[in-house]
Amino acid sequence: MRFISTRAHGAIDYLMGVLLIIMPYILGFADGTSAQWIPQIIGAALIGASLLTDYEFGAVRMIPMPVHLFLDVGAGLLLVVSPWLFGFADRVFWPHLILGILEIGAGLTTRTTPETAAGTGADRTLR
Template structure:
């Protein structure tokens, strides 16, 4: 069941992406390179992806929402498994597991297309800029 609006998902992407980038220092696991860079790189990807998605809060609008959600799912799986894949689970695993599961759940519960008002505004010929 999909109940999360794409606009809300986009705002969450920006917030969670920033949190992922600062998490190693806020949650005190920055002295482990694998744990740090896994979540930081994932956070950077989340921010870039949000900025490039064709939805209400996208800046460049090149990635279709369905592709964005598939990428969120993949990022979530990799992030959730990363402590065991990259062998830092004895040091830290909860931030990666929690954010990974959150990403998977968000990908499965967010609408696949932006709101009708967004689509109407961005497909109406009167609103398209001519070059």
């Protein structure tokens, strides 16, 4: 069931991207290891993909929304398995697991088409 609007998903994307980038510093695992870099790289990639997605918060609008949602699910899966895949689960895994599950959930429950057509009406005046 897809109940999250693309507008709400856009806000979630940018917030999640920033959270993933700053999370290692806030939670004390900014130690230069993969535990730090995996969420930061995924966070930067989420922001980059959001800027390129064809939805209300996209700047360039090149990536179709279904592709964006597929990327979100993939990023969430990588976050979920990264503590075990990269060998840092003995130090930290909860933030990766929780945010990964949330990212998967957002990808699976967001509508695939924006409520306003790209570049038309009120949507265009917001740029």
